[in-house]
Amino acid sequence: MIVDAWMQHGTVRFLRHEMLDSLWRWTGQKPPDEEVPVSVTVGAMDAGGVDVGLISAWYGPEGALVSNDEVASFVAQAPDRLAGVASVDLRRPMEAVRELRRCVDELGFKALRVVPWLWELPPTDRRFYPLFAACVDLGIPFCTQVGHTGPLRPSETGRPIPYVDQVALDFPELVIVGGHIGYPWTEEMVAVCRKHPNVYIDTSAYTVRRYPPELVRYMAQDRHHKVMFGTNFPMIAPERALKGLDELGLDDAAREAFLSGNARAVFRI
Template structure:
């Protein structure tokens, strides 16, 4: 069954070898990259799990781009149609950030914006985000963000679904919000927020199927089958690793298709085929 990976990135050396990811390297056993990862390696990892489209994101932080939008555009160009771009911007420069988002969507063909709040140590309700929310709604692209605890060595408070995602969804009912990393240990909060707001979704990135919290599996099997998207967080976890125990969730065929690709195709307006 074809797959859309809603949260991944093709890394640069600046991104992959950053000191803040030391904890992730310790957990996964991955070492530092000694040379840039070829795009063909990422394409092969996606193809191994039948991933037709990987949403490859840029990363911007207070010290500058770890993966720039133009680098992502180059990765997309080399991917033989396997990758689509997800923009990032400098949150500290709101006017320039909106201009860059517009450029990424209108000129580079990117399909979403992603901001990682812990990287900025600013919750999603901070005023610096609000021009970008309005721009996303106007451009018709989702806002993607991280929820739950922070694996890298940064504080976790910014990942709370309540009050932060809840408040943003109240203030911007036209905005589509995709919340990556499940929300653990606040998964029940995240489910409540997704239930409450029709345009709020959850993606499963950074977790393998065998590690999904029971409350998320129950939600996915039932009323949340149109609210949960598959994500891997490649290269930390490959899509094949993330999906290895999918059968153990005992999802029916319709739910499996929605989870693996149908919901993402609708949310990110990807069409029926890559």
């Protein structure tokens, strides 16, 4: 089984947002002019052997780029293959908490994701803290981005130390998934992951052959590593992301944990 911990089935308004111009340029692709059928995302999963993909809503200061209800509608078209990840508007913390509870209790979503660089606020900002308490209460993980930003936004908010480290100290019960590996602060992210039992890493936005050596060492040498597979689809397709997997030198237990075991435990799949 393979679980993709970070995917998007994007709307046109999300995929054509100016902040993503750099990503389209790097990948040599162009954003779509029309809404993309869910079958395209499922087809990409099939081609890469991915069984379940976690698709995320996106909220920023300008509002919903991919709303929670849109994500729910995508999941409803392929409920055995897709699972929803909520996002919320940080400007209204209590409304954000109520929306998160609705997404989990009524829509069956598996996690919350807030991307700090989109708000230009670190995850230690006071507006995040009611949401962290709600995540613990609901028994869901908080997913975020660590490392530099490919989109045209500042990168400071993605530093594992001090930000993820401090949140994990303040909320030791909170399960935190740091997506996008943490490069160029990968060693910091691995250190935070080792330090805190509820902190995990996902490899979205990187192909296997671009994993930093610090991450590969952690995965190969620690059979209880807390790294999970992710793509950041549609920017990287699962088939391309997994090419070269055998070269990592993972034993059977480490490989299973990476491809599905950690994600199944964290997201309760």
